[in-house]
Amino acid sequence: MKKTILFIAMATLCLFFKANAQLKYRQTIKNEAFVIGDKVPDLMFDSVYNHISKTLKLSDYKGKAIILDFWGTWCSTCLKYTPHMQEFQKKYGDRLAIILVDDARRDTEKILMDFLEKRKSEGREITLPILLKPKNTRIWFPHNVFPHYVWIGADQRIKAITGPDELKEENISRLIAGLNLHLPVKER
Numbered sequence: 001m002k003k004t005i006l007f008i009a010m011a012t013l014c015l016f017f018k019a020n021a022q023l024k025y026r027q028t029i030k031n032e033a034f035v036i037g038d039k040v041p042d043l044m045f046d047s048v049y050n051h052i053s054k055t056l057k058l059s060d061y062k063g064k065a066i067i068l069d070f071w072g073t074w075c076s077t078c079l080k081y082t083p084h085m086q087e088f089q090k091k092y093g094d095r096l097a098i099i100l101v102d103d104a105r106r107d108t109e110k111i112l113m114d115f116l117e118k119r120k121s122e123g124r125e126i127t128l129p130i131l132l133k134p135k136n137t138r139i140w141f142p143h144n145v146f147p148h149y150v151w152i153g154a155d156q157r158i159k160a161i162t163g164p165d166e167l168k169e170e171n172i173s174r175l176i177a178g179l180n181l182h183l184p185v186k187e188r
Contacts, residue, residue: 033142035151036158036185043140049112051129061097064155065175068141069128070148071105073115076156078147081164082126088172089128095154095176103137104146143187151175151183162186 034040042059058066063079069085071078079105084099089098101110112132119126141150141161149167151160160166163186174181 031136031139034140036161038158039146039156040158045118045134047109047130047132047134049116049130049132050127056099056131058152058156062096064097065092065154065172066097066102066152066153067172068099068150068177070077070103070137070141070143070150071146072102073107073111074104075146077108077164081147081167084126084167085126086126086128088167088169092172096172098128100126100128101134101137101141102130102132103134107132136161142188143186147153148186148188151181153178160185 034128040058042057044055044057046055047053048056051056058127067085067088069078069081071082085098085100089096092112109132112130116126116130147164148160149162149164151162151171153175155178160171162182162183166183171181171183
């Protein structure tokens, strides 16, 4: 009798852990768009520039608010806001991570490297981490027009999805403080 009860208990625990692991795995490889309020799993990216390594995980920024800044090297509006993003990063460095995401179809590694070198030689160096052509970002964070910003709180939940008009000191301060953001949602 004791062996039967022990066996049933062990089988139940195995099923629980297997189901829990499958749920976490499915959440990690979500193949649909994240929306405001969703918890973003620990996504990992390779092909990273301006970073201490060629890979980047969102957990590298645990406890920090994150802004994913989707842009392209050819996007004049994006480049207009890049100095402001660098200023915000400098001001809030220990509480904020701004990550540039270049998933533009026309940008390549050579185009990006030439672009960064030219900016540096002109005294307009971009120092923020840059993800080049990361997989699945257009599925997870759909957008058709640059710039596109995804605001993620320190709790790993998406707080806002905006265009550039919302990039204001007061909004970034609210994000860092963990307060609700009542910003208009950018339509892709």
